[in-house]
Amino acid sequence: MGLPLEGVRVLDLGVVLAGPQAALMLGDLGAEVIRVESTQHFPPQTRGVFAHPTKESIMASIPSAGGYPMREAGERPWNRFPWFNTTARNKKSMTVDLKKPRGRELFLRLAALGLPDVQCHFVGLDPALAAAVVEDTARYLFDEGDVIEDGDTVPAADGGKWPCLREEALVDPPRDVIDVTPPAPYARR
Numbered sequence: 001m002g003l004p005l006e007g008v009r010v011l012d013l014g015v016v017l018a019g020p021q022a023a024l025m026l027g028d029l030g031a032e033v034i035r036v037e038s039t040q041h042f043p044p045q046t047r048g049v050f051a052h053p054t055k056e057s058i059m060a061s062i063p064s065a066g067g068y069p070m071r072e073a074g075e076r077p078w079n080r081f082p083w084f085n086t087t088a089r090n091k092k093s094m095t096v097d098l099k100k101p102r103g104r105e106l107f108l109r110l111a112a113l114g115l116p117d118v119q120c121h122f123v124g125l126d127p128a129l130a131a132a133v134v135e136d137t138a139r140y141l142f143d144e145g146d147v148i149e150d151g152d153t154v155p156a157a158d159g160g161k162w163p164c165l166r167e168e169a170l171v172d173p174p175r176d177v178i179d180v181t182p183p184a185p186y187a188r189r
Contacts, residue, residue: 002030003029003030004029004030005026005029005030005031006030006031007030007032007142008026008030008031008032008142009031009032009034010023010026010027010031010032010033010034011034011036011107011110011111012033012034012035012036012091013036015043015045015046016045016046017045017046017083017087020035020046020087020088021087023035023087023091024087024088024089024090024091027089027090027091028090032092033090033091033092034091034092034093034094034110035088035091035092035093035094036094036095036096036107036110037093037094037095037096038095038096038097038098039095039096039097039103040097040099042078045083046081046083046084046087046088047078047081047083047084048077048078048081048084049061050077051077051078052073052077053068053073053077055073058071058072058073059071067082068080068081068082094110112175115138115141115142115145115146116141116146116148116166116175116176116177116178117169117175117176117177117178118134118137118138118141118177118178118180119134119177119178119179119180120133120134120179120180120181120182121179121181121187121188122182122186122187122188123185123186123188124185124186125182125186129156129157129158129182130182132156132157133154133156133157133162133180133182134180136154136155136157137154137164137178137180140154141178146176148164148166148178149164149166150164150165150166151163151164151165152164154180156182160183162180162181162182162183163180163181164178164179164180164181165178165179165181166178166179167179
């Protein structure tokens with residue numbers, strides 16, 4: 001039996017510890033986690049205060065901040081920094097410049113699953129119910145493929161069926177969106 005998140009891809013763009021730590025836990029549950037780092041900005045929170053620390057700065061640091069193995073930074077200190085090694089296990093890694101068109105294109109290709117986004121616009125409805133319907137719909141698409149058509153309905157946790165509307169995303173990148181619509185009086189367009 002596999003892990004619960006096998007087959008799920010997570011792009012980790014986290015810089016401070018909470019994001020990389022959350023992505024680490026998803027990797028522990030079987031997700032394919034790809035750490036995406038900038039080629040233009042050095043992340044001191046997870047790669048070290050300095051790209052090339054001096055021996056003096058390492059010796060003056062507390063172990064959690066400068067605790068390189070054997071107090072030696074090595075040839076590639078950013079890969080030996082303790083917080084990096086704490087949060088980078090179970091992850092693939094890449095660097096990209098998201099400010100350049102080619103970098104954005106590569107990132108978006110990596111993020112694409114070929115499935116539509118799922119969204120729900122509502123007012124006065126329990127957010128947990130809307131989130132459950134969106135999650136169930138996304139899981140169904142992940143398992144079955146892009147099979148929901150405009151006008152189809154999806155089951156809701158309240159026992160009802162909510163209609164779906166296929167649309168083009170209003171913001172880049174261009175992609176299909178399935179808008180799951182709750183019943184009146186909760187629907188909002």
